[in-house]
Each structure stands twice: as structure tokens, then as C-alpha cells.
Amino acid sequence: MRVRLANVRKSFGRHEVVRNLSLDIADGELLVLLGASGCGKTTALRMVAGLETVTAGTIEIGDRDVTHVLPKYRNVAMVFQSYALYPHMTVARNIGYPLKLRGTPAAELDAAVRSAAAKVHLEELLDRYPRQLSGGQRQRVALARAMVRTPSVFLMDEPLSNLDAKLRSAMRAELKRLQSDLGVTTIYVTHDQIEAMTLAHRVAVMDGGVLQQVAPPKEIYDEPANLLVARFIGAPAMNIVAGAMEHGVFRLRDGAVPLGGAAPRASLYLGFRPEDAILAPADAAMLRARIYSTEMTGNETIVTCHLDGEPVVVRADKDFEGAPDSAVGIDLDPAKAVLFDRDTGNRIRR
Amino acid sequence: MTIPERTLLRRLFTAQDLTSMAPAAKVVVYALLLSWLMVVLFPLYWLFITSFKLPVHVNDGPDFLPFIDFKPSGHAWRYIFVELGNDTLRPYLSSVIVASCSTVLCVLIGAFAAYALVRIQYRVKVGNVAAFLLFLAGTVYVIVNLGAPWPVAAAVASVLFVLFATSVGRSFQRSLGNDDILFWIISNRILPPVVVVLPVYLMFQRLGLLDTHVALIATYTAINLPIVVWLMRDFFAGIPVDLEESAQIDGASRFRIFFTIVLPLGRPGLAATSLLILILAWNEYLLALFISTADAQTMPMLVAAQNATRGPQWWYMSVLIVIMIAPIVLTAAMLQRHIARGLMVGAIKG
Ligand SMILES: Nc1ncnc2c1ncn2[C@@H]1O[C@H](COP(=O)(O)OP(=O)(O)O)[C@@H](O)[C@H]1O
Ligand SMILES: [Mg+2]
Numbered sequence: 001m002r003v004r005l006a007n008v009r010k011s012f013g014r015h016e017v018v019r020n021l022s023l024d025i026a027d028g029e030l031l032v033l034l035g036a037s038g039c040g041k042t043t044a045l046r047m048v049a050g051l052e053t054v055t056a057g058t059i060e061i062g063d064r065d066v067t068h069v070l071p072k073y074r075n076v077a078m079v080f081q082s083y084a085l086y087p088h089m090t091v092a093r094n095i096g097y098p099l100k101l102r103g104t105p106a107a108e109l110d111a112a113v114r115s116a117a118a119k120v121h122l123e124e125l126l127d128r129y130p131r132q133l134s135g136g137q138r139q140r141v142a143l144a145r146a147m148v149r150t151p152s153v154f155l156m157d158e159p160l161s162n163l164d165a166k167l168r169s170a171m172r173a174e175l176k177r178l179q180s181d182l183g184v185t186t187i188y189v190t191h192d193q194i195e196a197m198t199l200a201h202r203v204a205v206m207d208g209g210v211l212q213q214v215a216p217p218k219e220i221y222d223e224p225a226n227l228l229v230a231r232f233i234g235a236p237a238m239n240i241v242a243g244a245m246e247h248g249v250f251r252l253r254d255g256a257v258p259l260g261g262a263a264p265r266a267s268l269y270l271g272f273r274p275e276d277a278i279l280a281p282a283d284a285a286m287l288r289a290r291i292y293s294t295e296m297t298g299n300e301t302i303v304t305c306h307l308d309g310e311p312v313v314v315r316a317d318k319d320f321e322g323a324p325d326s327a328v329g330i331d332l333d334p335a336k337a338v339l340f341d342r343d344t345g346n347r348i349r350r
Numbered sequence: 351m352t353i354p355e356r357t358l359l360r361r362l363f364t365a366q367d368l369t370s371m372a373p374a375a376k377v378v379v380y381a382l383l384l385s386w387l388m389v390v391l392f393p394l395y396w397l398f399i400t401s402f403k404l405p406v407h408v409n410d411g412p413d414f415l416p417f418i419d420f421k422p423s424g425h426a427w428r429y430i431f432v433e434l435g436n437d438t439l440r441p442y443l444s445s446v447i448v449a450s451c452s453t454v455l456c457v458l459i460g461a462f463a464a465y466a467l468v469r470i471q472y473r474v475k476v477g478n479v480a481a482f483l484l485f486l487a488g489t490v491y492v493i494v495n496l497g498a499p500w501p502v503a504a505a506v507a508s509v510l511f512v513l514f515a516t517s518v519g520r521s522f523q524r525s526l527g528n529d530d531i532l533f534w535i536i537s538n539r540i541l542p543p544v545v546v547v548l549p550v551y552l553m554f555q556r557l558g559l560l561d562t563h564v565a566l567i568a569t570y571t572a573i574n575l576p577i578v579v580w581l582m583r584d585f586f587a588g589i590p591v592d593l594e595e596s597a598q599i600d601g602a603s604r605f606r607i608f609f610t611i612v613l614p615l616g617r618p619g620l621a622a623t624s625l626l627i628l629i630l631a632w633n634e635y636l637l638a639l640f641i642s643t644a645d646a647q648t649m650p651m652l653v654a655a656q657n658a659t660r661g662p663q664w665w666y667m668s669v670l671i672v673i674m675i676a677p678i679v680l681t682a683a684m685l686q687r688h689i690a691r692g693l694m695v696g697a698i699k700g
């Protein structure tokens with residue numbers, strides 16, 4: 001079902017945690033709310049669930065205004081970061097609890113529990129207690145409990161953040177598959193940009209309670225709306241260097257980049273991704289820098305250079321060798337470079 | 351560094367690992383525990399053998415070994431069970447009814463109150479409390495001195511107070527929080543019970559409830575309530591709120607959450623608290639002395655009665671105390687299983 005947040009605000013006392021959040025989430029869409037810790041993602045999600053009152057604005061699920069509706073009448077299912085399993089109930093009873101509350105007949109309940117458990121490969125563990133499960137298994141129980149009924153919306157608050165790296169990437173793929181099979185609208189909260197990029201149909205980036213950009217992952221990556229998004233997305237993050245546009249050329253102290261179509265303007269930032277630049281001999285390149293350090297990761301080498309005294313990261317071939325402090329040139333793909341206004345931080349379209 | 355030689359002496363005083371004790375320490379600890387065990391068990395043993403002694407044996411100094419120091423006799427048991435017969439049974443039943451009913455009531459009401467104090471933030475306006483006391487004093491004055499019929503006076507005062515609290519009362523600033531309420535509840539136990547004996551006596555006399563089970567149950571429930579609230583609050587505070595929020599989203603009402611999540615998880619606390627309250631009610635003497643005279647007389651009074659006109663009848667008292675202790679020991683043994691810890695493991699995190 002469609003979910004709409006219109007100008008939603010939330011304050012705790014004087015402290016405004018979510019500011020004017022408007023989101024329109026399509027039926028069956030997986031929207032990821034991405035942002036650093038403390039930026040108000042959980043609060044936004046809890047407002048959709050009804051666990052937190054809304055200071056101003058409206059929330060709609062389907063065509064229904066649920067702004068003042070109690071959680072139990074919203075028909076949402078939530079997976080908590082802590083999983084929130086009932087420690088005194090077996091896995092089967094945990095999963096069946098939402099149906100039990102609805103007075104589902106025993107046979108039907110049992111079948112539903114089994115089918116939900118099968119979706120997350122828990123059939124063998126139905127008689128165990130949460131304390132007898134590993135972290136990954138507990139996570140699956142929480143998922144199965146959310147999927148046992150057919151909610152209008154899934155709400156997930158960092159569901160993978162307590163798992164180790166390997167399990168997390170496996171669960172990520174499974175979650176994505178489950179969501180597309182079930183086709184239930186999902187709001188997924190995370191601070192992990194990889195998770196956001198890999199899972200989302202669209203990513204909503206938040207910072208300090210303010211929504212910065214909502215767009216498909218590729219667009220978020222290639223065309224960040226402002227400096228905040230540009231700096232937050234990508235590992236290593238986008239390089240940002242200061243300069244000015246003159247006669248179709250972006251000029252810095254140590255070089256210049258030809259950028260066709262951009263109007264002359266002082267006080268700009270140029271942003272480019274580490275993979276959109278290549279290292280070249282110092283004398284012929286667009287930018288002149290010094291190598292600061294090199295890190296071989298296996299399939300590539302991450303080279304950190306100093307350009308105008310600022311660190312700039314370039315992805316190079318895994319066989320790249322360069323001595324620290326040696327001069328190096330950087331060439332970049334002008335088509336992929338982006339410009340930001342230095343005062344507002346917003347991207348300048350060209 | 352040199353590794354110290356493992357001499358016998360050193361081995362005696364060092365533990366093998368962190369979870370075990372050094373042999374010497376073990377000996378000391380067990381010796382202390384054993385002597386304490388003697389201190390605790392000896393009076394019970396003495397009690398038990400005294401119940402089988404003839405008055406002559408009791409009076410001619412301490413004898414400890416049955417069949418050797420003295421010849422056991424069932425005379426006291428026969429007196430209590432056959433000659434007294436119903437006069438033993440009635441107080442016994444009284445005690446069972448009063449203690450169990452007041453414990454169940456007390457723990458149930460106290461658990462509700464403790465849960466509310468943990469989960470709901472109350473703001474009681476100081477002004478309204480003061481106003482309530484004023485209205486109360488005024489009502490009493492009108493009834494007593496001006497002879498107004500009390501139902502009318504009470505109704506008028508209630509309406510006036512509600513009007514006041516919802517109009518002028520809204521503008522009061524200072525308010526009390528949950529901690530203040532808790533302190534007020536506990537402060538009810540600061541008064542020594544003997545202070546309230548007379549008012550309580552007069553109250554039940556007026557109500558025509560003197561010497562009834564109802565009066566005792568009501569009194570015990572009231573005086574033990576603060577203890578239950580105080581103890582249970584900590585247990586409930588230890589339950590992660592996520593569990594309850596999850597249940598709420600899954601469609602559970604507040605009562606459903608309380609009975610299916612909170613109470614089962616508070617079981618260790620409930621068991622321990624119930625046991626304590628049961629013991630307090632079972633052994634209570636002072637209030638029972640005033641409130642009950644014949645029909646509702648409880649066991650502690652029967653025991654005390656053996657010290658009446660003919661001087662202390664140690665042998666009869668011993669029998670009574672033995673049969674008084676028995677059910678408490680049994681209950682403690684039964685509840686012991688539930689006073690286990692670690693019930694919350696597996697609720698949250700991986
Ligand atoms: N119940 C609350 N009372 C007061 N402040 C809160 C409450 N819940 C969250 N906050 C504050 O709101 C901000 C956002 O919190 P949260 O939504 O949990 O962030 P995120 O999930 O993005 O890490 C934080 O600064 C946090 O301290
Ligand atoms: Mg959070």
C-alpha cells in the first residue's frame with residue numbers, strides 16, 4: 001500500500017528531531033531511510049508505526065489518514081533493531097503471536113507459522129527458545145514474525161546491524177528477494193550506505209532531521225543533491241575540491257579541469273568520485289598532486305593524494321606503485337564531475 | 351619474570367581458575383556456612399523436639415536427644431488436634447484464607463501499580479493535591495459540624511473538585527512525577543503499624559466488619575501494597591520496552607501485553623514478592639489482635655494464647671508453630687523454581 005508523509009514534524013520538548021519530512025512511497029516499493037546515527041530515522045519510522053505521536057503534519061497509509069490512529073489499527077509490521085523477541089515463548093509462539101492476537105484458529109495459525117518459518121529457513125528451530133538461537137537465527141525469527149500476517153507496510157529499523165559482516169551480506173540478499181516476492185511496501189532504516197544502495201528502490205537521505213534527497217540509488221550516487229549527500233554516500237567518499245569557473249574551465253591552485261556548459265562563477269566546489277579519476281604523469285595531467293599513502297585492497301589500490309593541501313582519493317590499478325610524497329597527476333572525467341555552490345552546498349546543474 | 355614454584359603451601363592458597371576457590375578458602379567458607387547453618391536450624395530442631403516433650407522434660411532443663419535424654423510423647427499433638435480440634439482448625443483455615451487472599455490481591459494490584467509507574471509518565475499538579483485536601487477537610491467540616499447528609503456533601507464536593515481541577519487546576523505549574531508518587535507510596539510504610547491500629551479498629555467497627563476475614567484481607571492488602579509496588583517496579587523496569595511496543599504493533603491491547611508479556615517475564619519477581627507478602631500476612635499479629643476476636647482469629651493469636659493463664663505452654667506452642675511453619679516452607683520450595691534468573695536472555699540483540 002502507498003504510504004505518504006506530508007510535512008511531518010517531531011519535537012521532544014524543545015528539541016526538533018524530524019523537520020518537515022515529506023515522502024511519497026509507492027505500493028510495493030522498498031524505500032531506505034539513510035542517515036548518520038541520531039539524525040531522526042528511527043523517530044520517523046516510529047511515527048509511521050504509531051509508537052510516537054506526530055507533532056505536526058499527516059501520515060497516510062493507503063488512502064487512510066492514520067496520523068492519530070493507534071498502532072494496532074495501522075496494520076503495519078515492524079522489525080526492531082533489537083529484534084524484540086519474547087524470551088518466554090518458543091520460536092513458533094513468537095512467530096504466531098500476531099495471529100493469536102487476531103484469534104486465528106489453531107490449524108490455520110500453525111500452517112501460517114510453518115510457512116513463514118519456511119521462508120526464512122527456520123523449520124527446524126520452531127521449538128527452541130530465543131536464548132537458544134544465534135544472532136542470525138533470532139533475526140530470522142523477527143522477520144518471520146513480521147511476515148506471518150499480511151501487513152500493509154513493513155517497517156524495519158536497522159534489522160541487520162547486529163549481525164557480523166558475512167551474515168549481513170547474505171541476509172541482505174535474502175531480504176531483497178523476500179520483499180520483492182511479497183511485494184509489500186517497505187520502509188527500511190539504516191546508517192549503512194552499502195545496505196541502502198543494494199536494497200533500495202529509492203533512497204531517502206536524512207541529515208539532522210532534514211530530508212536531503214530522495215532518489216534511486218544510482219541517482220543518489222551520481223547526482224547528489226548537495227554536499228551532505230555527496231560526502232555521505234560512497235566509500236571512499238566523493239572528493240570535494242574548492243575553485244572557480246572561468247571561461248569553461250574549473251580552476252584550482254594546482255590545475256584546471258575543462259567543464260563545458262558551466263557558467264563562470266566564483267566560490268564553487270568540484271566533486272568527483274575516486275573511480276572517475278585516473279593517475280597520470282604529473283606534467284601532462286589536469287591536476288597536480290602529491291601521493292600521501294597507498295592502500296592495496298586486493299582488487300585495486302586506493303591512493304590518497306594531497307591536492308591544494310586537501311586529501312583526494314583515487315582508485316588505481318592493483319599493481320600501482322607510487323612512493324609517498326612523489327608528484328603525481330590526476331586526470332578526471334569531466335562528464336562525471338559535479339559542481340556545488342560553496343554557500344548553499346547545493347549541486348549546480350549544468 | 352620467574353614463575354613461582356608450585357609449593358604445597360602456595361597451591362593451598364591459590365585458585366585453579368577464576369571460577370573456583372583456593373582450597374584453604376574453601377575450607378574456611380564451608381566451615382562458616384556450616385556453623386551458620388547450625389545457628390539457623392537449631393531453633394527449628396529444638397522447636398520440633400519440644401513438641402514431643404512432656405511438661406516435666408521441658409521444665410527440668412535442656413534435653414536435646416529424643417529417646418536418650420527424654421522419651422517422646424504425642425500428648426501435645428493429641429491436645430492440639432483432638433481436644434482442641436475445631437478450635438485449631440478454625441484459626442488455621444482463617445490464616446490460610448486471609449494470607450492467600452490478601453497475597454493474591456496485593457500482588458495483583460501492586461503489580462498493576464508498579465507497571466503503570468514504570469511505563470506511564472504521570473504529572474500530578476501539586477496545586478490539585480492541595481486543593482483535594484482542602485475540599486476533603488471542608489466536606490468533613492460540613493458533615494460533622496453543620497450536619498449535612500454525607501452522600502450529598504460528598505457528591506457536591508466531588509463535582510466541585512472536578513470543576514476546579516479542570517479549570518483553575520490547569521494553570522498550576524509545579525507537578526509531581528512518578529518518583530514522587532513512588533516515594534509517597536513507600537512512605538505509607540514509614541508509620542509504625544501500631545499508630546494506625548486504633549483508627550483501623552474504629553473504621554471496621556463502624557462498618558460492622560470487625561472479626562471478619564474481609565476486614566483482615568483488606569487490611570493486609572493495604573499495608574503490604576507499598577512493598578509489592580516497590581519490589582515489582584524494579585522487575586518491570588528491567589523488561590525492554592521494545593517487547594511491549596512490538597506486541598502493540600502486532601495488535602495487543604495494554605491488558606493483553608500486561609498478561610502475556612509483562613507478567614510472564616516478571617515471574618521471578620512475582621514469585622519472590624508473593625512469598626515475602628505471604629509470609630508477612632501469615633505471621634501478622636498486631637493488627638489481627640485488634641481486628642479479629644473469635645471467628646476470624648488467625649494462627650499467630652492461637653500461638654500467643656498458649657501463654658495465657660497457666661503460664662507459657664511450650665509444648666502446645668511448639669506444635670502450633672511446627673504446623674504453622676510447614677505450609678510456608680512448602681510454598682517456598684514450590685516457588686523456588688520460579689525465582690530463577692536469566693529469563694530475559696534472548697529478548698534483544700544477537
Ligand atoms: N524519546 C525521546 N526523547 C527525547 N529525545 C529523543 C527521544 N527519542 C529520540 N530522541 C532524540 O532524537 C534524535 C534522533 O533519534 P533517532 O530517531 O533514534 O535517530 P537515529 O535512529 O537516526 O539514530 C536523537 O538526538 C535522540 O537523542
Ligand atoms: Mg535508530
